[in-house]
Amino acid sequence: MMNRCGLLTVNKEPVPLKSIEVELEVRDHVATVVSTLNYENKEDKPVEAVFVFPLPGDAAVCHFSAKLGQTQIVAEVKEKQEAREEYDDALSSGQQAFLLEESQQSPDIFSLSVGSLPPGESASIRLEYVTELAVQADDGLRFSLPAVLNPRYQPQGSEGSSVQVTSVPASLVPYSLSLSARVSSARPVSKVESSCSLDPLQYLNTDQTQATIKLSAGHKFDRDVELLIYYKDAHQPTAVVEAGQASAKQGSLMGDPVVMVSLYPEFPQSVMSTVASRGEFVFLLDRSGSMGCSLNNREHGETRISSARDTLLLLLKSLPMGCYFNIYSFGSSFEHIFPKSVEYSQQTMEEALKKVEEMDANLGGTEILMPIRHIYSQPCIPNQPRQLFVFTDGEVGNTKEVVDLVKRNSGSHRCFSFGIGEGASSALINGLAKEGGGHAQFITGTDRMQPKVMQSLRFALQPAVVDVSVTWDLPKGVSVTALSPPITALFQGQRSLIYAQLTGQSSEAAEGSVTVKYSLAGHPSQNQLNFSFKPAEDTGLTVHRLADRTLIRSLEMEEREKREEKDGVKKKVVELSVQSGVSSSFTAFIVVNKTDGEAIQGPLLRRNIPTRSMYLCSAAAPAGFMACRRRRCTPMQGFSVLPQPAQPHLRAGGSPLEQQELVSQMKCLRKPVMSLINAGAKSRLSGRHSFEQQLGSRYPDVSLNDDGATASQSPRDPLLQLVSLQKASGCWQLDPALAAALGKTSEEVEKSKPALVNNEGWATILALIWLHGFKMDAKEEWELLAMKAVSWLRAQNALRVTDCVDAGNALLGSSVQKDALGL
Known part of the structure; x- marks a missing residue:
């Protein structure tokens, strides 16, 4: 299928996409999303519209249909090349056709081709997918409808062609969006929050287990539509058994029952209160041009790169003595502060912070593969588990290559990933964490980066969970087939999902159990969950489709790894995708209107539906600056092509045009x-x-x-000003800079110091009192470095803690108790 390009719509030329309507149904932690795209051809010639749009990377697209007048046509899933040929043949014969396919490079990008739409006619496309909702740091469940698709940077020499995206400012997006959601759970719905404007939450019953919410009219397409859903007592393990499809063959995945187990492991407090003092912490920071954009979509707001610099300050201050660390940054090339990871000390910390302060979004494109390869080429340090932290706005076209590389090295490290700003690739961010046995975080809207990153650091400092195994206890005559990849990481308060196919006969009254065993800090532990075989009602094959998607993703990765067997694995993926009706990288949805009617005459006009691109770069350009992408195109009959630069793959902040x-x-x-x-x-x-x-x-x-x-002009945040003065050992020095950070004069601080107390002990207690007295709202950000300060104070045996706390409260005008400080 040739690379189609359409006229850019910066001149507000009419395009066929008129509106998008989204209906969302959330049941506990699973979402079903139905999107209806309404097209109308207002031009005087037939058109073909191409709409490239993002979806969650782990979504299972399971339905695609078209309505033409009163005729509804449901799409079939076919092998991708077969579907493309059928689409082209239909257009050549004057028939209407629709093609939906997943990008070969990134599973969170889809393209929808609407072919042969006659002048003055309308068409409605219905797209349905199901997805799991990720658990956030504050126990909320995150649903994101990506309304922003940033152009993906395709590194030179990487496999495949880049995803084509036409990007325009929000004011020029020529279609509207409406969204309504229904939320239901076995537990009450506490609240629903969003970075976008919502109508008030409406409860549908007295126990508040069902509610509806709507996106307020007039959404401006300047951000993803993100919903945070909160339940009471959300961290409860559950198991849902879903009956197989009646029309499917028993013994097949769609014909047999499937169970979805949701586990929330609880670890002993005695273990969780300890913090590891070992580890090699490698921080990888994106410094591509797009990192100069505003973090929160404000004209004069904080930039992504400046927020990342502040976050690195907190991270470096919070590292334990005795560990090793290094900082890499990348764009079109990559840099590192030290040739190899160094031991954490006052000297190495100061050297690193000096280099961090100089970092800016000035390294061109987004070549993330090269630095990750280099990091993995470095030998691991004995008895220092490697922890990789990746910060990026995630706009790359070679997502699968990057994720595959992390998976191949998953045995030697854990990977924690952070998607910064609107439009970050969920497939990349979630894939890095999933395959690297870590945790993913997204920083969007008004989110602050620091608390989310520090939560992940706490995960990284937890004792590693090893020897994870899953066992089943089922009724006689029932066997189980695991559909999920083996669990490699367990974190306190984080959900683990297991899908399994149940084969054999059993009564609905029967019960089974699943047990997850593991070793934590040298102690064997386990979590067990009992469940009933009675199928859940009205699930609509949601569990089967999520299970299918999980298995398809595993097989796709296996196909990329096993070159000798790749044809056999690909065939298996195609068969599974066709049977289940769930999308894959090797299949596509195809709809052809074969009803009797007059063939559409004349050449087709090609139109690329523009997608809102998030490029508000207050550090690099004035508000309204748009990173426009153009690619080499093939001229077609009846279609004029804009002049194209010779370079087919352009990087953020680096192309001649940009x-x-x-x-x-x-x-x-x-x-x-x-x-x-x-x-x-x-x-x-x-x-x-x-x-x-x-x-x-x-x-x-x-x-x-x-x-x-x-x-x-950027006056430093008082918290960061105080944190920047802390020593690697955890203490503070008594000097004018500390007095200024506390809002006092050096004379006031010196005069209030109790007798026989050393300067560093007094300074450290003052800093802790200030944090507890005035910055409790940011406790997640400074908690780890405060723990390090407390450890240092405990080693000062002669320190008069009570006198210092009393004097410190009097000086700062606070009332912090000694016990609250952990002393």
């Missing part, structure tokens, strides 16, 4: 600023004050250094 656009935008800003600077220089020192006032009123983000150069 550089040209960026330079022209910056020139617009530079000219008035430089005129003001020149005027200020002529006025010398006498006019400097008025010049600064003039400059500040027109450009609030620009100020002058003493030498007249422009500088960014």
Whole structure:
């Protein structure tokens, strides 16, 4: 199938997609999503529309149909090449056809081709998928409808072709979006929150186990639609048995019952209160051009790269003495602070922080594969388990290559991943964590990066769970086939899902159990869950489809690994996908309208439906700057192609086109600023004050250094200011910088110090009192470094803790108890 390109719609040319309607049904931690895309051809010629859009990376697309007038046609799942040929043949013969296919490079990108839509006619496309909802740090369940699709950077030399995306600002997206959700659970629904505007939550019954919510009208497409759903007592293990499909053959996956087990392991508090003092912590930071964009979609908001720098400060201050660490950063190339991981000390920490302060989003594209390969090529340090932390806005086209590499090295490390900003690839972020035995986090909307990252650091510092095994106790005559890959990681408070096929006869009154055994800190432990064989009602084959998707994903990865057997594995995936009706990378949904009717005459106009791209780069360009992507196209009959640059794969912040656009935008800003600077220089020192006032009123983000150069005004957060002064050992020094961070003078701090107390002990207790007294809302961010400070204080045997706490409260105007400090 040739690479189709359409006219860009920056001139507001009419496109056929008119509106998108989304109906969401959430049952406990599983979501069923039905999207209806309404097309209308307002042009005077027949068109073919191509709409590239994102879906959750682990979604199971299970239904696709088209409604043309009063005729409803349900799609078939076929091998991808066969489906493409059928689609092209239909268009060649003047028939209407629709093709839905998953990207070969990334499972969270789909393209929908709507072929031969006559002038003045409408069509409705219905797309349905099911997905699991991830558990967040605050126990909420996260549903994300990606309304933002950033252009994916395709590294040179990587497999396959890049996903084609037409991106426009939110104001030019020519279609509307509506979303309604119904939430139900065995436990009451506490609340539903969102980064987007919602209508009030409506409860449907008195026990509040069912509720509805709607997205407020007028969604601007400037962010993903994210819902956070909270249940009371959410962390309860459950097992759901779903009956097989009546029309399917018994013994097949669709014909047999399938059980979905949701486990929340609880570890002994005595073990969880300990923090590992060993480990090799490797931090990998994205410094591509897009990391200069605003983190929270505000014109003058904090950028992704600046938030990442602050996060690295907290991480480095929170590391335990005795561990090893290194920091890598990447774009089109990659850098590392140390040639190899070094032991954590005051000297190495200071050296690393100095380099971190200099990091900016200036390394071009998003070549994440190279630095990860280099990290894995470094020999592991004996008795220092490797923990990899990856920070990226996730806009890459070679997702599967990256995830496969992490899986091949999963035996030697754990990987924690962080998707920064709107449009980060869920397939990449979730895939890194899943295959690396770690945990994934997304930072979107008004989220702060720091608390989410520190939660993952706490996971990394937990004792490692090893020797995980799953055993089943089932009625006689019933056997079980595991459909999920083996569990490799268990974390306190995090859900683990297990899918299994149940074969054989049993009564609905029968019961079974599943037991997960593991070793934690040298102690054998287990969690057991009993369940009934009585099938759940009205599940609509949701569990089967999620199980199918899990098995398909495992087989796809196996196909990429086993070159000798890849044809056999691919055939198995195609058979499973066709039988279950669930999407895969080797199949596609095809609809052809074969009803009798007049063939559509004339050449087709190609139209790429634009997707909102998230590129508000306050650090790199003025508001409204758009990273426009164009690719080499094949001219087609009746279709004029815009001139294309010779380079087919363009990177964020690095392409000639983008550089040209960026330079022209910056020139617009530079000219008035430089005129003001020149005027200020002529006025010398006498006019400097008025010049600064003039400059500040027109450009609030620009100020002058003493030498007249422009500088960014960004007063440091008081918490980060205090944290930056902590030593690697956990203590603080008594100096003017600490006094200033506490809002006091050096004289006040010195005068309040109890007699016979050393300076570092007094300074450390003051810092702890300030944290507990004034920053409890950010406790997740400083808790680990405070624990390190407490450990240091406990080693100071002669310290008069009670006197210091009393004096510190008097000085700072707080009332923190000694026990609250952990002393």
